[in-house]
Amino acid sequence: MNNPYLSIPMMVKKAYTETTDRMLRTLELIFQKEEDKKAFGFIPGQFCELSLFGKGEAPLGIASSPTENGSLKFTINRAGRVTTALHHIEEGEEIGVRGPLGNGYPINLFKGHNLLVVGGGFAFTTLRSLIAYLLEPQNRSGVKEVTLIYGARMPGLLLYKKELQEWSERDDMKVVVTVDVGDQNWKGKVGLVPNVLEETAPSSEDTYAVVCGPPVMIRFTLPKLKALQFPDERIYTSLERRMKCGIGKCGRCNIGHLYVCKDGPVFSLEQLNKLPREG
Amino acid sequence: MKLRLDKKDFHSFLRGLMVHYELFAPVQLGEGVSVYKKIGDPSEVALLPSNPQKPAKEVFFPQSETMFRYGKVGVQTEVTSTEKVERKRILLGPRPCDLKAVSLLDSVFAGKDYRDVYYVNKRNATTVIGMACDQPLSTCFCSSMDGGPFFREGSDLFLIDLGEAYLVEVLTEKGKAIETNEFLKEADTNDLELAREIEQKATKKAETSLSLEGIEGRLDRMVESPFWDQVGEKCIGCRICTYLCPTCHCFDIVDEDLNGKGERVRHWDSCLSSLYSQETSGHNPRPTNRERTRQRLMHKFNYFPKNVGRIACVGCGRCVLYCPADSDIRETIKEIQKFKCQSSNAK
Numbered sequence: 017m018n019n020p021y022l023s024i025p026m027m028v029k030k031a032y033t034e035t036t037d038r039m040l041r042t043l044e045l046i047f048q049k050e051e052d053k054k055a056f057g058f059i060p061g062q063f064c065e066l067s068l069f070g071k072g073e074a075p076l077g078i079a080s081s082p083t084e085n086g087s088l089k090f091t092i093n094r095a096g097r098v099t100t101a102l103h104h105i106e107e108g109e110e111i112g113v114r115g116p117l118g119n120g121y122p123i124n125l126f127k128g129h130n131l132l133v134v135g136g137g138f139a140f141t142t143l144r145s146l147i148a149y150l151l152e153p154q155n156r157s158g159v160k161e162v163t164l165i166y167g168a169r170m171p172g173l174l175l176y177k178k179e180l181q182e183w184s185e186r187d188d189m190k191v192v193v194t195v196d197v198g199d200q201n202w203k204g205k206v207g208l209v210p211n212v213l214e215e216t217a218p219s220s221e222d223t224y225a226v227v228c229g230p231p232v233m234i235r236f237t238l239p240k241l242k243a244l245q246f247p248d249e250r251i252y253t254s255l256e257r258r259m260k261c262g263i264g265k266c267g268r269c270n271i272g273h274l275y276v277c278k279d280g281p282v283f284s285l286e287q288l289n290k291l292p293r294e295g
Numbered sequence: 296m297k298l299r300l301d302k303k304d305f306h307s308f309l310r311g312l313m314v315h316y317e318l319f320a321p322v323q324l325g326e327g328v329s330v331y332k333k334i335g336d337p338s339e340v341a342l343l344p345s346n347p348q349k350p351a352k353e354v355f356f357p358q359s360e361t362m363f364r365y366g367k368v369g370v371q372t373e374v375t376s377t378e379k380v381e382r383k384r385i386l387l388g389p390r391p392c393d394l395k396a397v398s399l400l401d402s403v404f405a406g407k408d409y410r411d412v413y414y415v416n417k418r419n420a421t422t423v424i425g426m427a428c429d430q431p432l433s434t435c436f437c438s439s440m441d442g443g444p445f446f447r448e449g450s451d452l453f454l455i456d457l458g459e460a461y462l463v464e465v466l467t468e469k470g471k472a473i474e475t476n477e478f479l480k481e482a483d484t485n486d487l488e489l490a491r492e493i494e495q496k497a498t499k500k501a502e503t504s505l506s507l508e509g510i511e512g513r514l515d516r517m518v519e520s521p522f523w524d525q526v527g528e529k530c531i532g533c534r535i536c537t538y539l540c541p542t543c544h545c546f547d548i549v550d551e552d553l554n555g556k557g558e559r560v561r562h563w564d565s566c567l568s569s570l571y572s573q574e575t576s577g578h579n580p581r582p583t584n585r586e587r588t589r590q591r592l593m594h595k596f597n598y599f600p601k602n603v604g605r606i607a608c609v610g611c612g613r614c615v616l617y618c619p620a621d622s623d624i625r626e627t628i629k630e631i632q633k634f635k636c637q638s639s640n641a642k
Binding site: 017018019020021022023025027069070071072073095096099108109110112256257258260261263264265266267268269270271272273278292293294 | 362363365367370371372374376378403404408409410411412415518519544545546547548549550552555557559561564566571572573574575576580581586590593594597598599601602
């Protein structure tokens with residue numbers, strides 16, 4: 017019987033800080049055992065519990081695409097005991113990874129439709145996985161028009177600048193990157209994500225929207241999506257909660273009868289509206 | 296198959312079982328507290344008229360359980376799981392309420408998604424000798440929770456106390472393996488008649504007027520009701536109800552570490568704890584007793600039924616008996632059942 021509480025060992029191949037405030041660090045992990053590499057398949061939107069023995073575990077969205085050869089990328093916000101330890105871990109060290117967990121984005125629903133991705137701050141991690149996956153040559157024709165609106169508070173806090181640059185140069189997707197406050201080197205757009213969304217005014221016809229960001233951004237973005245006629249069943253988001261087991265047993269992360277770790281973390285607005293309003 | 300075990304043979308019967316099985320049964324720790332423990336000698340077993348304080352879930356889902364040990368070796372970490380195929384064991388004495396609770400926990404830990412190896416290994420190794428409840432307490436309400444003092448669900452063998460002896464009903468294949476014990480004789484018609492009388496009396500005594508009809512739907516409409524302010528205000532957050540509840544299954548996972556070596560342990564936890572869902576950022580989705588008591592009641596009577604199709608309360612009455620603030624879940628249910636939710640000021 018498979019023990020769902022045991023992790024697989026993965027080595028830190030690369031570790032680098034993403035942002036100028038040094039609060040976000042990306043780890044690129046590689047599998048240590050061939051059979052683990054073969055068995056690990058995931059879909060964008062899923063997460064893993066990263067295990068630092070002696071410190072604990074932290075649930076983190078997978079930032080890499082499933083098509084990225086045998087490695088997993090996680091971008092970690094330094095917030096508490098485990099994430100701080102993940103900020104100090106060195107290249108060459110080993111950590112435990114439990115996963116993939118959660119339900120992932122409903123890519124099968126997106127197929128054949130347009131996709132609007134709205135991201136803010138460091139919630140962008142699993143959105144990177146989603147976009148990188150959909151842009152792979154074998155997947156690109158699966159969805160029609162792809163629009164990305166991504167914003168951070170300042171230019172130095174934008175994640176995945178290399179990818180953003182590559183995507184901006186493609187002619188098969190529209191990319192709008194914005195910051196709340198620019199600096200002397202910033203030549204791009206300045207404006208809050210909800211306002212930039214309103215300005216960009218993507219069509220809601222035949223379009224699914226995926227929104228991930230800090231609560232304040234979501235609170236102001238949802239009404240803008242409504243105003244653009246996006247129906248609740250075509251708006252998806254990914255939620256976070258304090259987690260321990262990650263597999264729907266310890267009882268901790270539920271919203272109503274659904275567990276964010278097992279039935280989520282991806283939910284449609286239609287689903288969320290039916291659940292008790294909690295935090 | 297109905298057999299009889301004279302009480303004078305009880306210890307010898309147990310001694311015979313202990314040759315092949317580990318025995319878990321209620322023991323008395325001082326001051327009237329009784330809990331389930333692994334038995335060294337049959338004289339430790341204390342089968343009292345009332346339910347032990349700590350529920351039978353502890354035998355399958357211990358209060359503290361090491362999941363694995365680890366040790367750092369250079370940049371790597373060696374991990375050794377503690378899971379093992381358990382020795383055959385007998386669980387003696389749980390009442391129908393505690394047994395029903397165990398079958399509810401089966402849907403959490405032993406369902407088809409992510410089987411919990413620690414729980415499943417213990418469950419598979421266990422033969423249950425359940426015990427009928429012939430003296431239900433005034434705080435018992437199992438009959439309102441789809442149960443009853445003589446419910447046999449979950450028992451491999453079922454004991455009914457006849458005074459000088461136990462009537463032993465053999466209910467399953469696992470139970471049959473014990474049938475051959477030399478101290479089990481065939482029951483006679485007097486035994487059967489007496490057992491029937493005791494069952495009737497107890498079932499009558501345990502009848503309550505508490506109805507759960509429509510409670511799931513009613514709770515759906517009551518989420519924002521000021522009713523929860525009242526429930527939350529009375530609760531002092533001591534969490535004894537979750538500790539003693541046979542169906543509560545929340546747990547915490549922590550690493551206990553000393554210089555790079557240690558264990559990952561799971562401990563019972565409680566959704567009524569203020570820090571239970573507090574996130575690292577400081578944000579707490581359930582900041583006050585109002586949200587937390589609502590969560591517990593909704594989980595038992597709305598969320599669990601939505602997921603599994605059964606109510607997650609077995610009416611054992613431990614929360615009623617031990618709550619220091621005198622909260623009575625039966626009264627809370629009665630209030631919920633009066634709710635006519637058309638608007639938020641309807642009560």
